[in-house]
Amino acid sequence: MQKKLNKSMYLMGFILTIGSFLNFLYAQEKPIVVQDVLKRSHSFTKPVTRIVSLSPAVTETLYAIGAGATLVGNTTYCTYPEAALEVQKVGGYSADTISVERIIQQQPELVIGEISMHRSLENTLKEAAIHFFLVDITRIEDIYTLIQNLAIITGRSAEGQALTKNLQERVNRITNLVAKKKTPRPRVFWEVWNEPLMTCGPHTFIGQILNLAGGQNIFSDLSENWPIVSSEMVLVRNPDYIMSTRTHGEALDLETLKRRPGWANLPAVRNRNIILFDDDIISRPGPRFVDAVELVAKALHPELF
Template identity: 30%
Template sequence: MRIFKKSILVFALLFVLSFSPLFSLADSVNYPLSIIDNTGTIVNILQEPQRIISTSPENTEILFALGLKDKIVGITNYCNFPEETKNIEKIGEMSPLNLEKIVSLKPDFILAYAGFQLQEIPRLRKLGFNVLVIEPLTIKETLKSIKMVATVCGIPEKGNILLEDLSQRVDKIKTEVSKLAISNRPKVFIGGTYETIYTPGEGTLFNELITLSGGENIAASLPGWVKISPEFVAEAEPEIIIIPIGAMNPGEESKVKENISNRPGWSNIPAIKTQSIFIVNEDLFYRAGPRLVDGLELLYEIFHK
């Protein structure tokens, strides 16, 4: 009964907050500001952040895209874009977070990412830090997260400009794809050079990007990032193979293509026969930030140009 009452109370509070002008993502910001992050936590921002730490690459890219680079005092070792990130103090790994290093940088705002950091975030809040957690799972949620960050940081107008540009680019691709016949949407396999094959299925950002750009993901009916067999790929007969490379899946382009082309049992796959194998930057598809739209445009070019 206590749990039930608590749930009702939380629901009621979220309902009120979501309709209150104080908590809306409006075009002007009045501090103190209270906002609900992606974990459903109410975060109270007393004043405009001046010293920001980002605990993930996608968050860092959002901050840079919003023109906040001069306020960033700490980022992770994996934050490698844009080039200016090399001049910013590193806090270490994405997990476990180096709390001692974070404390030493005296941030007044921490932009965190959910997932494996969720267990560490309460410790940051216990230390008195303002922590906003985002974990967008779709392009739409990514755009909302960008707007949220812009609002919290006191620059909603810059957020609006960025969102308008990104939204227009997405809509342009959607319009072009809507004109395509189903038969003109190529079957696509996303893979790597590892012996064990993991590919993005339903509910992943990558799958959404493939669909929006006018492709047919051979693993679209499978949930999440899923392990599949070489036989599954051969039977699906993809017309295009996309191999993301980067920190998570390193490789030299020519060697990656050779490895894929010579995989046992794959010689009759249409994409292998036509050498429709494309090596792409994994960061454009794995990071829920502004460059997702770059990834969307790249896939459209590959599929239809």
């Protein structure tokens, strides 16, 4: 009786072992499938280990999820983190500066670009039999999607989830702080460019940053992402703050602003509330967008921090 019982137990153990092994093989063979912004499915048999990034935001995100080692090529605009500077450069940011020859030399499994900047490279890369994954990073929601997709592609789903959770917790902390204020939100004019006068719409990640940080974008009623506005429109909306990037600082020098007709009487100019931010932090739609939210919130509501 004991021998029969032992044989049954051995048989059951053998079956369970075989089952586990088959499940392991199935898991190994199960393809990795992700969709790009054009809803095209990209399939890989294993996590991708050789990537060329044409986007500074993509480069930062790969490092943020611990996948920086997968980069075999990026651009001269990929300057963060410091390790990105050591990666082989394939060109600048715009499509006409990208060297497809250099990309091919790096033998990538995947090239990742932004649809607004790099779609024109699609046919050339297709002819070279290179996977080309296009992303759109216009809104903060797109940043979270980018993190998720890159984490799946590189086999770092847990790291992607942890990063997303951390970013969301930091955003919630800031929004909870600014929600405590009972006074009206300060009105903000974000100047993208001065000739022509251009600002950000509410659905861009910069427009969303202003909102999360407790500011009121004076052009939040416009539907365009990067609308051209008139000087008169700014005067009517009477901003308390004027904000932009440091590289645009010359155009926003206080004396220069005072020479714009009527601008000397704006609260932002009278009170010297002209705030400039680091371009890379505020203009790149990557994981550091939360740093941007914190910086803007501290500028608008210093008493909360």
